[in-house]
Amino acid sequence: MYVSTVAPVGTLSQKRRLLKQPWLHVFAISGMVFLALFAYMPMFGIVIAFRRYDFLDGIQGFFTSPWVGLSHFREFITSFRFGNIMANTLGISILKTLFAFPMPIIFAIALNEIRLPRFKKTLQTVSYFPHFISWVVVSGIAYALFSTEFGALNDLMVRIGLIDEPLDVLTNPRSFWTLAVVTDIWKGLGWWAIIFIAAIAGIDPTLYEAAEIDGAGRLARIRHVTLPGIRGAIVVVLVLSLGNLLGGGVSGSNFEQAYLLGNELNNARSEIIQTYVLKVGLRDGRFDFAAAVGLMQAVVSLVLILSANRIAKRVSGSSLF
Amino acid sequence: MRTLKHRSAEDWILDTLIYSFAAVVFIATLYPFYYVLVVSFNEGIDSTRGGVFLWPRSFTFENYMAVFSDDAWTRAVLISVLRTVVGTVLGVSLTSMVAYALSHDNLRGRKIYFLAIIVSMYFNGGIIPYYVTLRALGLLNTFWVYVVPTMLNGFLVLVMVAFFRDIPKSLEESAHIDGANDLQIFVRIVLPISKPVLATVSLFFGVAQWNAWLDSVLFVRSPDLRPLSFLMMEVINSSRISAMMSGMDVSMAATATQVTTLSIQMTTIVITVVPIVLVYPFLQKHFVKGVLLGSVKG
Numbered sequence: 180m181y182v183s184t185v186a187p188v189g190t191l192s193q194k195r196r197l198l199k200q201p202w203l204h205v206f207a208i209s210g211m212v213f214l215a216l217f218a219y220m221p222m223f224g225i226v227i228a229f230r231r232y233d234f235l236d237g238i239q240g241f242f243t244s245p246w247v248g249l250s251h252f253r254e255f256i257t258s259f260r261f262g263n264i265m266a267n268t269l270g271i272s273i274l275k276t277l278f279a280f281p282m283p284i285i286f287a288i289a290l291n292e293i294r295l296p297r298f299k300k301t302l303q304t305v306s307y308f309p310h311f312i313s314w315v316v317v318s319g320i321a322y323a324l325f326s327t328e329f330g331a332l333n334d335l336m337v338r339i340g341l342i343d344e345p346l347d348v349l350t351n352p353r354s355f356w357t358l359a360v361v362t363d364i365w366k367g368l369g370w371w372a373i374i375f376i377a378a379i380a381g382i383d384p385t386l387y388e389a390a391e392i393d394g395a396g397r398l399a400r401i402r403h404v405t406l407p408g409i410r411g412a413i414v415v416v417l418v419l420s421l422g423n424l425l426g427g428g429v430s431g432s433n434f435e436q437a438y439l440l441g442n443e444l445n446n447a448r449s450e451i452i453q454t455y456v457l458k459v460g461l462r463d464g465r466f467d468f469a470a471a472v473g474l475m476q477a478v479v480s481l482v483l484i485l486s487a488n489r490i491a492k493r494v495s496g497s498s499l500f
Numbered sequence: 501m502r503t504l505k506h507r508s509a510e511d512w513i514l515d516t517l518i519y520s521f522a523a524v525v526f527i528a529t530l531y532p533f534y535y536v537l538v539v540s541f542n543e544g545i546d547s548t549r550g551g552v553f554l555w556p557r558s559f560t561f562e563n564y565m566a567v568f569s570d571d572a573w574t575r576a577v578l579i580s581v582l583r584t585v586v587g588t589v590l591g592v593s594l595t596s597m598v599a600y601a602l603s604h605d606n607l608r609g610r611k612i613y614f615l616a617i618i619v620s621m622y623f624n625g626g627i628i629p630y631y632v633t634l635r636a637l638g639l640l641n642t643f644w645v646y647v648v649p650t651m652l653n654g655f656l657v658l659v660m661v662a663f664f665r666d667i668p669k670s671l672e673e674s675a676h677i678d679g680a681n682d683l684q685i686f687v688r689i690v691l692p693i694s695k696p697v698l699a700t701v702s703l704f705f706g707v708a709q710w711n712a713w714l715d716s717v718l719f720v721r722s723p724d725l726r727p728l729s730f731l732m733m734e735v736i737n738s739s740r741i742s743a744m745m746s747g748m749d750v751s752m753a754a755t756a757t758q759v760t761t762l763s764i765q766m767t768t769i770v771i772t773v774v775p776i777v778l779v780y781p782f783l784q785k786h787f788v789k790g791v792l793l794g795s796v797k798g
Contacts, residue, residue: 224632320536461631
């Protein structure tokens with residue numbers, strides 16, 4: 180084996196040898212070649228948002244096609260679908276921040292209050308399983324539960340007389356936002372709770388004992404010990420989800436939900452910026468216009484995450500970066 | 501710890517709320533999977549009559565036989581397995597190589613390399629320029645579009661750098677003195693003692709590959725290259741559309757057998773989810789660390 184106990188001698192020549200490091204440079208540079216091709220070339224390609232770009236121009240078109248300034252942006256902002264698409268993108272995201280964001284916190288606190296260790300462990304293990312399955316499977320399960328024909332939940336509710344007619348959850352535009360929030364909670368509850376559970380585990384147990392001696396009930400202990408103890412974690416996740424407000428909060432699930440659970444019938448409430456980009460870009464072939472729409476979302480997101488971070492720093496003292 | 505005798509009214513109310521909430525989460529998480537499993541083992545036409553909630557009413561393996569005897573589905577399973585294996589091997593290789601190089605504090609240009617990786621984690625060109633690039637590279641409509649553009653994961657590079665840093669430098673130094681080069685040290689010394697982090701990273705790549713579907717939608721047209729999740733999406737879409745267009749029972753299309761679109765759909769969901777269940781104990785062990793590293797340390 181290469182492992183030997185010889186003490187390092189001649190540190191100077193050894194240092195020189197380490198500096199050469201031919202293989203390490205091969206490793207690092209192959210990574211950089213990868214990034215140049217798959218990350219930086221597309222990043223540079225954003226310029227087509229400001230050009231009149233034809234699909235057939237290929238990569239060269241990034242450099243050679245004529246500049247058109249902000250006309251693609253202007254076109255999107257003045258298009259008749261702009262208001263609707265922005266309302267959907269923001270509406271779904273704000274609802275998720277209001278409802279899907281606090282749920283993992285509540286779940287983590289509830290789990291901490293459960294006194295049956297085996298049930299507690301099983302529940303936690305079960306809770307984050309949905310995180311590992313794809314949105315395709317989730318949409319298939321949603322179909323199995325909510326379809327108006329064979330949906331199990333609809334079937335059950337009709338049978339026990341809770342409703343007369345099956346609910347058209349999957350096709351009614353008015354239920355899409357609710358569907359998006361509920362499926363987001365279902366898929367992400369346990370996963371995002373992990374962070375808060377870890378934070379709760381880090382709270383000094385003597386704080387609870389002291390509070391109890393001071394006469395604090397369980398609710399008071401949750402309010403005055405548990406919640407302050409996980410404030411840092413809450414701020415971090417809140418900043419992350421505000422930063423991705425246009426993408427659907429911390430899980431970033433807006434696109435996959437809109438693509439898989441959206442359909443012609445609920446389109447009025449399910450079309451968001453990202454699905455619109457795909458439609459006008461890849462289906463209608465308007466690459467330059469779609470790139471401009473995508474860029475607008477990216478810029479807004481960047482502004483959001485920076486301001487969320489700054490507000491968090493000012494309000495609570497903890498922040499992401 | 502308090503005993504049951506000393507519970508106050510507040511305790512009672514709180515406990516009732518907490519345990520009901522816990523029960524709802526438990527059932528709401530597990531039952532949908534269980535229901536899918538039940539329907540996959542129930543005769544297709546029988547399932548469309550409804551009322552199958554807890555146990556298959558007329559038990560059958562027919563749905564599974566229908567899926568596995570259909571060339572389109574078996575090919576999709578094969579593509580999914582292939583992309584998972586190849587994508588994981590390629591991803592772990594490049595990601596660990598880059599991470600190993602960057603774990604050396606004396607590597608020249610280290611700071612620039614790190615910067616390039618971190619910037620690529622936070623910014624991207626968006627889907628349209630990405631598509632143009634893949635097209636120029638000749639990757640569109642090939643198997644490689646599944647496994648090549650995913651080879652380097654910036655977050656996993658950072659995870660691996662943290663691990664490699666903890667390996668005692670003396671191990672490497674003495675190998676250098678014995679005349680080994682960095683490639684030999686990496687392959688014969690570093691990788692064998694890095695099994696825990698290799699397992700974590702492999703699981704990340706493996707699950708992502710197994711679940712991936714969007715790349716097939718956007719970058720592939722050939723029906724021969726469709727993975728399982730893509731086919732599943734197609735079935736879900738077609739059943740929803742046919743259900744709303746004609747308003748008639750989808751099962752009428754399949755007259756020869758008891759198999760319906762719904763039962764095929766549920767069966768393929770089971771086939772997709774089972775591998776995840778099998779690696780779940782490992783996922784739990786390795787991913788919980790991962791999310792804490794990724795989210796809390798940002």
